[in-house]
Amino acid sequence: MRHLRAWQAECVAHAQARFLAGQRQFLAVATPGAGKTVMAAELARRLVAEGDIDLVYCFTPSVAVAAGFSQTLSRHTGRSMAGVAGALGRTFTYQQLPFLGEDCWQAFRHHRVLVILDEIHHCGGQGPEGNRWGQQVMAQILTGARFTLSLSGTPWRSDKRPVTSAHYHDSQVVPDYVYDLRRAIAEGVCRAPRIVATDCADIQVESTRGPTQHFASFREAFAESPLAYRQLLTHPGLTRHLLGQAVDRLAVLRRRTPDAGGLVVATSIAHARQLIRCLRDDHGQRATLVASHQPDAQARLAMFAQGDSPWLVAVGMVSEGTDIPRLQVCCHLSAIKTALHFRQVLGRIIRCRQGAGEIADLFIIAEPTLVGFAQALAQTVPEQEILVQAHFESVTSAGHPSPPTVSAGIDVVEETLPPLVSLSGEESSRRVSLTLADRFFQEMVALQSDLQRA
Incomplete structure (x- = not known):
């Protein structure tokens, strides 16, 4: 297992505890450059090792990020993310969401799936007013996944729409875990x-x-x-x-x-x-x-x-x-x-x-x-x-x-x-x-x- 930074270990433990208590959605906000990908991969590894999930699907904003996430998940879990027989899962871009076939969504009905939503602020809205990606996330993923881990370093949108899956209080995002720049600088x-x-x-x-x-x-x-x-x-x-x-x-x-x-x-x-x-x-x-x-x-x-x-x-x-x-x-x-x-x-x-x-x-x-x-x-x-x-x-x-x-x-x-x-x-x-x-x-x-x- 790769050595984790203090915040990564802390966030993984916090997410596991929330999932064990029955919470299905978890939003982690960490300043850009902090290492969210490694944290997510370690959480996936532990959930697989402890028998809490069967598959991991990861959605990202770009092909390059999807490739990096796939490599990190494979390295941490020891399993392929190529989406073939025997693989732990696969990675997608948000652009692919509207075009995924029924076989993809059937996995949610037959398996316990952890879905990682990287840079979730790309998905806007929490209902019919949402953008295309936000609507897909709300309709298919949040209802069907065993757990969802949403990640962001900038949990807001320029168009003022709410971030999909995020909870709000007085118009402010309420994450489940926050790792801010102040602490990141202090910890090197x-x-x-x-x-x-x-x-x-x-x-x-x-x-x-x-x-x-x-x-x-x-x-x-x-x-x-x-x-x-x-x-x-x-x-x-x-x-x-x-x-x-x-x-x-x-x-x-x-x-x-x-x-x-x-x-x-x-x-x-x-x-x-x-x-x-x-x-x-x-x-x-x-x-x-x-x-x-x-x-x-x-x-x-x-x-x-x-x-x-x-x-x-x-x-x-x-x-x-x-x-x-x-x-x-x-x-x-x-x-x-x-x-x-x-x-x-x-x-x-x-x-x-x-x-x-x-x-x-x-x-x-x-x-x-x-x-x-x-x-x-x-x-x-x-x-x-x-x-x-x-x-x-x-x-x-x-x-x-x-x-x-x-x-x-x-x-x-x-x-x-x-x-x-x-x-x-x-x-x-x-x-x-x-x-x-x-x-x-x-x-x-x-x-x-x-x-x-x-």
């Missing part, structure tokens, strides 16, 4: 996130519909001008600066851990290629492109995971269960601005490899929604929250910055961004110039007590 299971938001204190917005406007932050510019977050994601100067920050941080980590890797989350294939060119031409870095539509996407991901190349640029591949522990730095340049996606992105870089004291660095643009997610995350570890600002106070007449005021050792960078020209739609008449001349600043939300630690 997850890295402490350090989130750096880059802002601009001298923004000029020029438009054909009015005079030039000046703003002291992205928040002001977004609220009072035509400037859009999507425009910033392709701005050469801003993306060059953000990638430069991430490259510098990864270089420090690779001196100690040569295979440490970085992730760049892009919005589209064209955007990803732009970022790869920037990494190559401006920073001398090689990068691997992985996009969800590529036929060999999973093979590319596996090759990167097993190698030591520095950068992965991903489009549509930031999902739960993408297990690449060597990723430790991320540059978030996706147009998606939901709490669920933000936590999914962060979850790709917080899985510890060497124990307590590791840090995961996330670089973002100081877009108000994203900064709000970062601040909310920091509040979950209140005793370690640190919010730091760093400023350039002035520029000398010679054009060189005077010594900056810096707090807590944050590096301050001066950079002038060229004009940003929108290329499509009615925005084609706008020209947005962003200048980081002498009032560039960063905010750092750090979930650890010592910013000086490498």
Whole structure:
């Protein structure tokens, strides 16, 4: 039997006790990167060993996650998950739910089946109003399975539907077991996130519909001008600066851990290629492109995971269960601005490899929604929250910055961004110039007590 982390052993024992007492459904919420798959596999092993179940069916959000779950279940139970004669069961994706044949559902009538519902928040609704997957889960699985183990690291949905099978009190999910980020950091299971938001204190917005406007932050510019977050994601100067920050941080980590890797989350294939060119031409870095539509996407991901190349640029591949522990730095340049996606992105870089004291660095643009997610995350570890600002106070007449005021050792960078020209739609008449001349600043939300630690 594989050695379990304390929380995994605790959760398995808790679930077994609930099942023994007659409870049939169990929801375990554990922070991304904590090891939910191993916990579920160990619970399955024990239930099989003690004669409480006959079969295990596992449903996951993607083919890659299903393959990983199948391997982990086979390794822990010593039984095949290939769905053939003599196998313990099989794994599916939620996309397959509407197309499963009657033979699959007959197993529920003739055998005691444990169903594992991985990342259950993909299933929304608890009745006729549910999405297609949620309706299938409610109609077939929850009524027919001997036990169900639902797993999530982010037990909420962007569309506000309730999570299928979850219990609620005052509109809040009530899990049967919770393993939060605060405890995971303390126990060396997850890295402490350090989130750096880059802002601009001298923004000029020029438009054909009015005079030039000046703003002291992205928040002001977004609220009072035509400037859009999507425009910033392709701005050469801003993306060059953000990638430069991430490259510098990864270089420090690779001196100690040569295979440490970085992730760049892009919005589209064209955007990803732009970022790869920037990494190559401006920073001398090689990068691997992985996009969800590529036929060999999973093979590319596996090759990167097993190698030591520095950068992965991903489009549509930031999902739960993408297990690449060597990723430790991320540059978030996706147009998606939901709490669920933000936590999914962060979850790709917080899985510890060497124990307590590791840090995961996330670089973002100081877009108000994203900064709000970062601040909310920091509040979950209140005793370690640190919010730091760093400023350039002035520029000398010679054009060189005077010594900056810096707090807590944050590096301050001066950079002038060229004009940003929108290329499509009615925005084609706008020209947005962003200048980081002498009032560039960063905010750092750090979930650890010592910013000086490498």
